[in-house]
Amino acid sequence: xxxxxxxxxxxxxxxxxxxxxxxxxxxxxxxxxxxxxxxxxxxxxxxxxxxxxxxxxxxxxxxxxxxxxxxxxxxxxxxxxxxxxxxxxxxxxxxxxxxxxxxxxxxxxxxxxxxxxxxxxxxxxxxxxxxxxxxxxxxxxxxxxxxxxxxxxxxxxxxxxxxxxxxxxxxxxxxxxxxxxxxxxxxxxxxxxxxxxxxxxxxxxxxxx
Numbered sequence: 396x397x398x399x400x401x402x403x404x405x406x407x408x409x410x411x412x413x414x415x416x417x418x419x420x421x422x423x424x425x426x427x428x429x430x431x432x433x434x435x436x437x438x439x440x441x442x443x444x445x446x447x448x449x450x451x452x453x454x455x456x457x458x459x460x461x462x463x464x465x466x467x468x469x470x471x472x473x474x475x476x477x478x479x480x481x482x483x484x485x486x487x488x489x490x491x492x493x494x495x496x497x498x499x500x501x502x503x504x505x506x507x508x509x510x511x512x513x514x515x516x517x518x519x520x521x522x523x524x525x526x527x528x529x530x531x532x533x534x535x536x537x538x539x540x541x542x543x544x545x546x547x548x549x550x551x552x553x554x555x556x557x558x559x560x561x562x563x564x565x566x567x568x569x570x571x572x573x574x575x576x577x578x579x580x581x582x583x584x585x586x587x588x589x590x591x592x593x594x595x596x597x598x599x600x601x602x603x604x
Contacts, residue, residue, distance in 0.1 A: 406447035406604065410563070412597015414441040414464050416477055418572065420589035425475060425526070427579035428534040434475045437466040441595060445485065454489035460518075474529040483520030483545065490515055512552060518545035518565060526574070537576040541591065543569035551601075559601040567593040 415438040422434055443462035450456070459482070466477040491510045525538040547565030554560055572591040577584060 406559075406601050408445045408447070408458070408561075408599045408601040410441075410443045410445070410460075410462075410597050410599040412441055412563075412595055414439065414466060414593055414595045414597075416464075416466050416479070416591070416593050418574075418589035418591040420587055421526070421574055421591070424576070424579065424587050425528060425534065428528050434468045434470050434473075437468040437475055437477050439464065439466040441597065445599075447601070453494065454487075454492050454514075456487045456489075456514075458485040458487065459483075460485050460520075476527045476529065477524055478527075479522050479524045481520055481522040483518045485516055485518045485545075487514040487516050487549070489513065508552070509550070512550045514549055514551070516545070516547040516549060516563070516565065518547065518567070519543075520545070520567075522569075526576070534576070534579075537574065539574050539576075541569050541572035541574075543567045543572070543591065543593070545593075545595075547595075549599075557603050559599075559603065561599040561601060563595070563597060563599060565595045567591075567595070 415436050417436040426433055441462055441464035443460050445458040445460035448457040448459070462481045462483070464477070464479040464481070466479070468475045489511070491513055521540060521542050523538065523540050525536050526534070527536045528534040545565045545567040547563055549561050549563035552560045552562075569591040571588050573586055573588050575584065575586045
């Protein structure tokens, strides 16, 4: 009954977009595993699913989100690949429409498109990632966890009463992100910390139930 009560006025969504990933301190270690190739930022496709939870009296909305990203950087002798599975609590604040006018899709709300649809977003979350350097026998695959927080903005575009498209941009930062891995050229365990950054640009399709 608890989950049914949410679905009566809830909204589910799916997103797809471009994501890039950069962690300079990790790259300095990774490049020692290869054949001298110099890898830079990795990029690729990111997909996600979310569910909307809305506060009744103010347009502050929460979107718990599960995502997966497959990112790659190709160099002459080896390919660097990141796989990230993440959970984020996307929190949208509609700064120009704080009181709103109804618990309904953007398409049904009064006011101009920008006023009712623009929001700022904060996205704290956790990432489980793996690193693989194809072409190197020393770094097969290492995995670890790191926390981050994203900051972004978006615009809800009401298509019909039941569907909303939302283009979004977001930047995640993870100060002191930890990666535990073997040391280059030997089997010793070492930890490398980095300020990891991710940029995301994509579009979300929301379905109002």
